[in-house]
Amino acid sequence: MSSCMEHPDIGLSPSPLLFTPYSLRGLELRNRLMLAPMNQHAAIDGFADDGLLVHLGKYALGGFGVVATGATAVTPSGKIGPGDLGIWSDEHIPGFKRLTTYIRSHGAAAALQICHSGRKGSIQRPWQGFGPIDESDLVRNEQPWPLWSPTGEALGPGHVAPQALDEAGIQRIIEDFAAAAVRADRAGFDILEIHGGHGYLIASFLSPVINTRSDHYGGDLSGRMRFALEVVKSVRAHWPERKPLFFRASCVDGHPAGWKLEDTVVLATQLKEHGVDLIDCSSGGLRISTSIENTQRKPGYQVAYADEVRRRTGIPTSAVGLILDGRQAERVLQEGAADLVAIGRQALYDPYFAHHAAQDLGVDAGFDAWDISAGWWLAKRRPGLAALGLPGSGESRISNI
Numbered sequence: 014m015s016s017c018m019e020h021p022d023i024g025l026s027p028s029p030l031l032f033t034p035y036s037l038r039g040l041e042l043r044n045r046l047m048l049a050p051m052n053q054h055a056a057i058d059g060f061a062d063d064g065l066l067v068h069l070g071k072y073a074l075g076g077f078g079v080v081a082t083g084a085t086a087v088t089p090s091g092k093i094g095p096g097d098l099g100i101w102s103d104e105h106i107p108g109f110k111r112l113t114t115y116i117r118s119h120g121a122a123a124a125l126q127i128c129h130s131g132r133k134g135s136i137q138r139p140w141q142g143f144g145p146i147d148e149s150d151l152v153r154n155e156q157p158w159p160l161w162s163p164t165g166e167a168l169g170p171g172h173v174a175p176q177a178l179d180e181a182g183i184q185r186i187i188e189d190f191a192a193a194a195v196r197a198d199r200a201g202f203d204i205l206e207i208h209g210g211h212g213y214l215i216a217s218f219l220s221p222v223i224n225t226r227s228d229h230y231g232g233d234l235s236g237r238m239r240f241a242l243e244v245v246k247s248v249r250a251h252w253p254e255r256k257p258l259f260f261r262a263s264c265v266d267g268h269p270a271g272w273k274l275e276d277t278v279v280l281a282t283q284l285k286e287h288g289v290d291l292i293d294c295s296s297g298g299l300r301i302s303t304s305i306e307n308t309q310r311k312p313g314y315q316v317a318y319a320d321e322v323r324r325r326t327g328i329p330t331s332a333v334g335l336i337l338d339g340r341q342a343e344r345v346l347q348e349g350a351a352d353l354v355a356i357g358r359q360a361l362y363d364p365y366f367a368h369h370a371a372q373d374l375g376v377d378a379g380f381d382a383w384d385i386s387a388g389w390w391l392a393k394r395r396p397g398l399a400a401l402g403l404p405g406s407g408e409s410r411i412s413n414i
């Protein structure tokens with residue numbers, strides 16, 4: 014898989030794939046752009062509030078096909094940090110319902126990412142240190158909480174030592190995931206994504222570096238995959254047949270003795286058989302940050318994972334990681350490396366990424382995809398700007414290629 018930077022001029026189609034609708038089960042997406050799941054660390058007791066509505070609402074207004082929440086805990090001890098979203102009680106449903114109603118009313122599909130942090134919980138917000146919650150967090154009344162993991166090994170010095178899950182504990186968490194799926198449906202989400210990457214609970218069962226259990230949830234690859242597959246099976250049974258189920262994977266965890274792309278191919282094949290519709294291909298995260306140590310993050314640095322998984326298993330994938338503009342995203346699709354393109358930080362920089370990509374790729378010169386209260390004005394302004402040769406006129410730059 015080549016990065017766009019190496020081939021800046023390879024052919025862009027006059028009808029870009031990026032803005033071609035895409036169907037999965039009973040859902041049709043208006044385009045192939047997904048807002049990557051990003052934790053805002055701003056929830057109180059897990060609730061979806063006005064702040065989240067405004068935050069995620071921007072991306073629905075901004076033209077994304079899918080708007081995903083960040084990691085949402087299926088049980089309080091499964092939070093990563095104190096500001097995580099949660100869906101462990103029925104009381105969480107109304108806030109999410111309001112959010113999905115808004116997102117869907119602006120033409121995007123609403124996705125909920127469900128997560129259990131495992132041993133990577135009880136962690137400070139990134140800008141508050143990214144370390145274990147300690148006395149300094151008491152000013153916000155934030156205190157450490159008990160964690161669960163395949164083994165009792167802590168994430169690192171000072172971190173809460175997790176309790177090793179026994180069979181009953183494993184079953185309880187599988188039930189928490191299933192209950193979260195039921196609530197997500199009641200809250201109106203169109204897509205559910207299980208967070209199986211970045212070193213959180215599911216990923217930690219998969220990784221031979223963390224999962225050193227000797228029972229049938231550990232050992233060889235099939236033992237280490239058992240928990241992930243049982244979660245998926247249970248979630249699929251509780252999530253409507255017509256609604257797509259995504260799985261976010263760390264395709265490689267970056268440790269020399271760790272989880273490899275070859276393992277992801279085996280897992281993806283089985284996930285597909287268990288009713289997963291798309292693998293959201295990320296990487297890393299065994300420790301604190303998701304970056305793989307000693308790996309330089311270049312544009313499209315994870316696209317090759319989506320490509321390999323897609324080609325070798327036939328399961329749809331999404332590519333994510335330093336995808337910076339519409340042309341780069343379009344090339345990922347044209348090269349057949351992925352079915353969806355997820356945008357993270359570049360969407361924080363530009364919540365209207367999708368609309369701007371459409372302008373750049375020349376598919377929305379009339380600003381029809383914009384909310385009419387803005388699009389009507391921009392379309393009227395266009396001829397004047399064009400006459401002056403100024404940007405913002407909605408003229409396609411593709412014709413120059």
Ligand SMILES: Cc1cc2nc3c(=O)[nH]c(=O)nc-3n(C[C@H](O)[C@H](O)[C@H](O)COP(=O)(O)O)c2cc1C
Binds near residue numbers: 208335
């Ligand atoms: C602020 C922030 C929060 C994130 N939270 C999550 C999360 O909750 N779940 C997840 O799977 N990935 C999370 N990620 C990773 C992103 O989904 C994405 O994979 C990563 O940022 C790389 O894509 P980008 O280069 O487009 O930002 C987060 C990233 C950022 C920057």
